[in-house]
Amino acid sequence: MYAQMVKTASDGVKSREDMSPEEAAFQAKIDADIKIEPRDWMPEDYRRTLIRQIGQHAHSEVVGQLPEGNWITRAPTLERKMILLAKVQDEAGHGLYLYSAAETLGVSRDEMVEMLHAGKMKYSSIFNYPTLNWADIGAVGWLVDGAAIINQVALQRTSYGPYSRAMIRICKEESFHARQGYSAIMKMAFGTPEQKRMAQHAVNRLWFPALMMFGPSDKDSVHSEQSMAWKIKIKTNDELRQQFVDQTVPQILYLGLELPDPNIKWNEERGHYDFSDPDWSEFFNVLKGNGPCNTDRMKDRVGAWEDGEWVRDGLMAHARKKQARKDAAKIAAE
Amino acid sequence: MADVDNKALFEFLVRMGDNTLILGHRVSEWCGHSPILEEDIALANTALDLLGQTKMWLDYAGKVQGEGKSADDLAFLRDAWDLRNVLLVELPNGDFGQTLMRQFLFDAYHSIILGHLLKSSDDEVRAIAQKASKEVAYHLERSADTVVGLGDGTPESHRRMQAALDYLWPYVGEMFETDDIDRAMASAGVAPEPSGLRADYDALVGRVLADATLTIPEGKFAHKGGRNGYMHTEHLGHLLCEMQWLQRAYPGCEW
Numbered sequence: 001m002y003a004q005m006v007k008t009a010s011d012g013v014k015s016r017e018d019m020s021p022e023e024a025a026f027q028a029k030i031d032a033d034i035k036i037e038p039r040d041w042m043p044e045d046y047r048r049t050l051i052r053q054i055g056q057h058a059h060s061e062v063v064g065q066l067p068e069g070n071w072i073t074r075a076p077t078l079e080r081k082m083i084l085l086a087k088v089q090d091e092a093g094h095g096l097y098l099y100s101a102a103e104t105l106g107v108s109r110d111e112m113v114e115m116l117h118a119g120k121m122k123y124s125s126i127f128n129y130p131t132l133n134w135a136d137i138g139a140v141g142w143l144v145d146g147a148a149i150i151n152q153v154a155l156q157r158t159s160y161g162p163y164s165r166a167m168i169r170i171c172k173e174e175s176f177h178a179r180q181g182y183s184a185i186m187k188m189a190f191g192t193p194e195q196k197r198m199a200q201h202a203v204n205r206l207w208f209p210a211l212m213m214f215g216p217s218d219k220d221s222v223h224s225e226q227s228m229a230w231k232i233k234i235k236t237n238d239e240l241r242q243q244f245v246d247q248t249v250p251q252i253l254y255l256g257l258e259l260p261d262p263n264i265k266w267n268e269e270r271g272h273y274d275f276s277d278p279d280w281s282e283f284f285n286v287l288k289g290n291g292p293c294n295t296d297r298m299k300d301r302v303g304a305w306e307d308g309e310w311v312r313d314g315l316m317a318h319a320r321k322k323q324a325r326k327d328a329a330k331i332a333a334e
Numbered sequence: 335m336a337d338v339d340n341k342a343l344f345e346f347l348v349r350m351g352d353n354t355l356i357l358g359h360r361v362s363e364w365c366g367h368s369p370i371l372e373e374d375i376a377l378a379n380t381a382l383d384l385l386g387q388t389k390m391w392l393d394y395a396g397k398v399q400g401e402g403k404s405a406d407d408l409a410f411l412r413d414a415w416d417l418r419n420v421l422l423v424e425l426p427n428g429d430f431g432q433t434l435m436r437q438f439l440f441d442a443y444h445s446i447i448l449g450h451l452l453k454s455s456d457d458e459v460r461a462i463a464q465k466a467s468k469e470v471a472y473h474l475e476r477s478a479d480t481v482v483g484l485g486d487g488t489p490e491s492h493r494r495m496q497a498a499l500d501y502l503w504p505y506v507g508e509m510f511e512t513d514d515i516d517r518a519m520a521s522a523g524v525a526p527e528p529s530g531l532r533a534d535y536d537a538l539v540g541r542v543l544a545d546a547t548l549t550i551p552e553g554k555f556a557h558k559g560g561r562n563g564y565m566h567t568e569h570l571g572h573l574l575c576e577m578q579w580l581q582r583a584y585p586g587c588e589w
C-alpha cells in the first residue's frame with residue numbers, strides 16, 4: 001500500500017460520448033480486464049496518476065526502513081535481529097521493484113527520489129510515527145504490513161501490468177512479514193507484565209495511524225472515482241479499512257490485550273465491527289509535514305543521499321575509466 | 335581428532351563468533367542510510383550472513399563450555415572484557431568508504447582462515463566453515479570490487495579511501511597474532527596458526543589495493559587487545575550498551 005490521497009491527474013470521469021476513439025478503446029480494454037502494458041497507448045492523466053501512486057508506494061517502502069531500522073541494533077536475540085534485518089531488506093527490495101515499475105512509465109528513479117526530497121512526492125503517513133519499544137516492531141509487522149496487504153491484494157488486479165506483477169511478487173513477502181510480526185507480539189503479549197505493557201502500548205499508539213493508512217473516508221475522498229474507473233484503485237478506502245478492522249480485532253482479543261478504541265463493537269446487523277474514525281485532522285497534519293517524525297525521516301533520507309554522493313560519483317567514474325581502458329585495449333589490438 | 339583442551343576450543347570459537355557478531359552489528363547500523371538502495375540491500379545481506387555465522391559459532395561455543403549457555407546468552411550477557419573479537423571489527427563505521435574498507439580488510443582474512451577451517455579436525459568447525467566460506471567468498475568479491483571502484487574513482491573517493499586505509503591498517507596485525515590458544519588449536523588440527531596466514535593475506539590485499547591505486551601505510555605497528563580481551567577500544571562498550579540493553583533491562587524474558 002502506502003499510496004494515500006493520490007491526486008488523480010484529471011477532473012472526474014469522462015462519459016463514453018466525451019472520449020476520443022483512443023480513450024474509448026483504452027477504457028474498453030480496462031473494462032475487459034486486459035492489462036495495460038508500457039508500450040500501449042494510455043491517456044496522459046492515467047500515466048501521471050500512476051507515476052504518483054507507484055512512486056509514493058516505492059518511497060514508502062524506502063522510508064519504511066527507518067522506523068524498523070531504529071530497532072535493528074537493539075533487537076533482543078540473534079534470531080529476532082536476523083528476522084528484522086531480513087524484513088527490512090525485503091522492504092528495500094520492494095522499493096526497487098516499484099521504482100522499476102514506475103520507470104516503465106517514463107520517469108527515472110533519480111527523478112522520483114529528487115521529487116521526494118524536494119517534498120513534491122509523498123510517502124505513507126504511517127512512517128511518520130515513531131517506534132518506541134520492542135513490541136512496536138511486532139506491531140508494525142502485524143498491523144502496518146497487515147494493512148498494506150489488504151490494499152495490495154486488491155491491487156494485484158490493477159490495470160497496469162508492471163504494477164500488478166510487482167504487487168503479486170510483493171504480497172507474498174508481505175504476508176510473511178505480517179505473520180512474523182504477529183508471532184513477535186504474541187511473545188510480548190503472553191510474556192512478563194512488562195512485556196505485556198509494551199505490547200499494549202504499541203497497539204494503542206499504532207491502531208489509529210494504521211487505520212489512516214487507507215486514506216480519508218470515501219465521502220471526503222475526491223480522487224477515487226476516476227482511479228476506480230481506471231482500475232488503479234480496486235476497492236474504496238472505507239471498504240478496505242473495514243476489512244482490516246474485521247480481521248484485526250479478533251487477533252487483538254486473542255492476544256488478551258485491551259482494544260485500543262472503546263467504540264469497537266460487533267454489529268450483528270452489518271456483520272462487521274463498528275469502530276471510531278481516526279482523528280482526520282491529525283492525519284491531514286501528518287500529510288502536511290507535522291507528524292511526529294516527518295522532519296527526522298526526511299533529514300535521514302536526504303542526509304543519506306547527500307552523504308552518499310561521493311560514493312555514487314566514485315563508482316560511476318571508475319566504471320567509465322574501466323570502459324575507456326577496455327576500448328583503448330581494443331583499438332590497440334586492431 | 336586429537337585431544338583438545340575445551341577451554342582453548344571455547345576461546346577459539348568465541349573469537350570466531352565475536353568477530354562476526356560485532357561486525358554484523360556494525361554493518362546493520364547502516365540500515366536505511368546507505369548511498370543507494372542497492373547498497374542498503376547488500377549491507378543488510380552481509381549483516382544477515384554474519385549474524386547467521388555468529389549463531390553457529392556461539393551455539394557450539396556454548397556446548398563446548400558446558401554451562402548450558404545459548405548463543406544468545408553469550409552474545410547478550412557478556413561484558414566487554416569477555417568479548418574476543420579483534421579490534422578492527424568494533425571500530426565505528428565512519429563514512430561508507432571506511433565501512434567498506436574495514437569489511438574488505440576483514441573479509442580477506444576471514445576467507446583465508448575459513449579456507450583452512452574446511453580441513454579442520456573438528457567436525458562442527460568444518461561444517462560451519464563450509465556454510466560460512468561460501469557466504470564470505472561473496473562478501474570478499476563485493477568489498478574488493480567496491481574498494482577498487484572507490485579507490486580508483488574520483489579524486490575525492492580516492493582521498494577518502496586512502497584515509498580509511500590509513501586509519502584501519504594498524505588494526506590489521508592483530509588478526510595474525512598467535513598465542514597459546516592458537517598453538518593448542520593448531521596442534522589439535524582444529525585451526526591454523528594465524529601467523530601462517532599472513533603471507534597469503536598480504537598477497538591478496540596487496541593485489542586489490544594496487545588495483546585500487548591505494549598505498550599501504552609503511553608503519554608495522556599493530557594495535558592489539560581484542561582477541562585476548564585485555565584491552566578493547568572505548569567503542570565496544572557503547573556498542574554493547576545498545577545491543578544488550580533489552581536483555582539487561584528485562585532479564586529472563588522470552589523474546
Ligand SMILES: [Fe+2]
Pocket residue numbers: 001002061094148
Ligand atoms: Fe508495501
Ligand SMILES: [Fe+2]
Pocket residue numbers: 061090091094170174
Ligand atoms: Fe514492503
Ligand SMILES: [Fe+2]
Pocket residue numbers: 091145173174177
Ligand atoms: Fe513488509
